Amino acid sequence: MMSLPRLILASALLTAPLSALSQTAPSIVLPDVLAVELPAGSAQLAPGDAPVRELLAAAKSGQRTVTNDLKQPLTTGAVRVTFSAWDGTPGTGKAAATRSATLFVLPTGFTPVGASGDENATAGNNATRVVRDRQGRLHMVWTDGGRQPDKVGATYRRAAIGADATVQFETPPIYLAEKTPADWNAYPALAVTNDGVVALWQGGGTARVRRLVSGPDGYVWGPVRDTGAKSEGRDTGPAIVSDATGLHIVTPNGVYAFSADGGQTWRQEPIPLPARQKIKTASIAALPAGGVRVAFSLIVQEVKDTSSKKGSGGYWQVRTIRRMPDGRWLDAQDALAAFPPWQEPKGSQDVLADWVRVAVDSAGGAHLTWHGTAESRIYSNDIAYYAYQPPQGAWQE
Helix, strand or coil, X not given: CCCCCCECCCHHHHCCCHHHHCCCCCCCECCCCCEEECCCCCCCECCCCHHHHHHHHCCEECECEEEEXXXXXXXXXXXXXXXXXXXXXXXXXXXXXXEEEEEEEECCCECCCCXXXXXXXXXXXXXXXXXXXXXXXXXXXXXXXXEECCEEEEEEEEEEECCCCCEEECCCCEECCCCCCCCCCCCCEEEEECCEEXXXXXXXXXXXXXXXXXXXXXXXXXXXXXXXXXXXXXXXXXXXXXXXXXXEEEXXXXXXXXXXXXXXXXXXXXXXXXXXXXXXXXXXXXXXXXXXXXXXXXXXXXXXXXXXXXXCCCEEEEEEEEECCCCCEEEEEECXXXXXXXXXXXXXXXXXXXXXXXXXXXXXXXXXXXXXXXXXXXXXXXXXXXXXECCCCCCEC
């Protein structure tokens, strides 16, 4: 995938809890994304500067005049703003309605995309959420949930990068599931194809796909298709990659599925696992010579105490395996076996490796990232790690 000139998703906004995005007050309607980006070279914005003024002016309350209490200059971060709607002269008597919300000010290079009330809207997934297609367009997906009952599930938006490096949106946020199941834990992913992209998400207990094709008349969405692959991740979703042979997906339930016809039909099989153990998160990458490499976190021993205060003997490995074009599964291994901090714990320590992601470069070298508790030895007290494996050789942490 080509590198992106700007970081598009602002996770501080996308993963903000519902209470931070808005408070219920039906008399005042606020912009869905209450956020602005600092212009290049600026350290702050005044309330009267165009980006802020135009955003705040978008607050509506029928025919009433809406004012706000923002007075101070804005720097990167979040500020609470109270809006007031007036039947008569603003500031005279009692406001007909008030509503408070958080305005996010993003650094230069962070462009507001959408909103979600799901704390794992972007951070909790284990797959690509921003890609550039072969026509140069940017495609983004995330989970919307926890805000409005009729707006939930995999959400998509498309943009182009202008000549001045600004983001120019071509669509509003679009809910992909249509009349199929739209789940709070959709946790979508994207893959680039020769003629567009394919979106993947969880819905109704299985992995669903929808193909977007670029043609003479622009971009056109195909129907939602059910892959049939079981996918029920609580805080992570399925992952997808495209190569010359077709589409490959893996799910948090340990299922691999493949489509050779652009996602219309699928065949699936279980990922070979050690006996009586299960996957928590999974990632997938295409191999230069064909086939795919799958990396996953494997629950060897469950965590008994999730209080984040002390360990309880939990043990999660990072494992990798290759699936060859002829269907063979080869080279199953514990990627961290050679590193003492990641070996099976003793007593009440937690040695947990999770949120694994794998990429394979053009030479066949594998790159692995994950986060875990090799230092803290306590559940939910994680830091991030990276390892590399040359085409012929052992993992180097």
